[in-house]
Amino acid sequence: MAAGAASGGSATTDTYASARNILLLPSWVVLGIFVLAPVLMMLIYSFLTKEFRGGVIWEFSLAAYDQFFFDRGLFGDDPAKIEWTYITIFWRSIWQAGAATILSLAIGFPTAYFIATRDEAVRPIWVFLITIPYWVNLLIRTVSMKFLLRDEGPMNDFLMNIGLIDSPIHIINTNFAVQLGLFYSYLPFMVLPIYAAVERYNFSMSEAAADLYATKWVTLRRIVLPAIKPGVIAGCILVFVPSLGSFLAPDLLGGAKNFMIGSLIEEQFKGNAGNWPFGAAASMILLSMVLIILMITARQQAKAEKAEG
């Protein structure tokens, strides 16, 4: 376990080496019961035969993955074609989550930068203010958002009263409403890691850059951003991954007219379809996708750190 070494960590001796296994045991047990076992169960279920109206029959079957990738028509007996339905649903979710991540980054980065450059004494207050809305349950915040945004809601009333618009802006039940909802739900996950990174950033480097006639833009791009990159990447992952599986915002703000990954999977267990293996297979495909994304970013980060020495 050379966790410290990769990031050029400082600990060279492990004070607790002798007791390590015992001290780690609780973590392993928790991880084993709450992470590994459910994932393993999901993996197994995805290769079982579906039972009508939920449940599984303990017989090996590839039907769930076949359903995901091959289209056999309404009645299941047409020649197999590539199934675009689920790929479309996955792509829609990725696109929505990506848009929400970019939106969060655009607002979250300046916010974090602003907080980190305040006087040290008031920074905790700003961070505290960021977290206040998140003391309220996510469902309530999402429903409130719907109240605010609707055609006859306060936002449109206000804009019409001040004469900025003549007719309501139609936002509710659109993709933009979903992105807005996801952005709002997960914004602190973007702000906080970036804030932590900017706070550690040594601003004398920016001054040095300015002394060497770097413009503000060049300083940001060549000096600040590379230094705080780990915080930005962490923020993006923390917003993107939960957005990908979210179904509250799509259902309430987007009108649930189209499946997202989260609602598609939910429907397999709670809806009429009752197709557990297919729900498990879709979850496994989602999980694999997220793992691949995380592995690529981890590898690139490791490469970048190696290059820097």
Add this chain to the structure above:
Amino acid sequence: MPAELLEKFTAETGIEVTMDTYDSNESMLASLKAGALGTYDVAVPGDYMVSIMAGEGMLDTIADGELANKGNIAPEWADPSFDPGRKSSIPYQWGSTSFSVNTAAYSGEINDTSILFDPPAELSGKINMLDSQGGVMAQASLHLGMAQCETNRDMLKGLNAMLQEAKQHWASFNSDTAKEVMVSGDADVGMIYDGFAAKARAEKETLKYAFPSQGYVVWMDNVVLLKDAPNRENALKFMDFLLEPENIAAVSNYARYGHGVTGASEHLDPELATLPESNPPAGAGQGVFIEVCDEQTQAVYDQIWTNLKK
């Protein structure tokens, strides 16, 4: 279920009741399948779910004479298609699932399923559907005049095409906020349960509940005796309790839905008897239960639903 009623049961019998709630029949079934069977004594599934649970072997049989108040079940609910002879269930609440229309936005005839599936221009884009496969499919089948478990391929293709076309006029699929979207004006037409429709009308009086001439969906929730009930005796006492006219009337007064017990009507709020949402006008179509299809037929309906929401 009103909390006072459970307290009354505890006071009368000394039996403590633990109640868990589910957001749909399907999630209750999923939970029971995932291992909760044997931990609950009774459950309250809807009509079609009673036959599904019976088919899954999840229900226990109530022997003759075990329920003292079985005779209180109203004759029209004593032998329903989903549980012939009431072998494992008693009636709880019933009502209909149709749709409400904002008559301020549309003044034409509303007792017609075209309002949902082929709407006039002024209602297009202002329609909320229930996010429920069973409800939407049953209403769509009534609209096309086809069976709920149709096997004729051309008719099924027609249903698929009709829904794809109709979806362009729909704004959203929301079940939890079915009432709220109507009251707020997000939608001018919304599929809704009759009890919710009555509450919505109380908040916005231009809302009118439709009884389409093509027919509409009727549902009945039932209390069933679960297999392997840990407290079977107490479960039967609870069922007897709910068959007392006074008690079931308390549920109706609270939930604003119909009951299925002889003599309970005397204990109802007088306004429930004249509620427009529970009294179909002349010319209303027939109320039908959602039907349970076999696996092969259901697979086609699942595919149509996925097509609709992809």
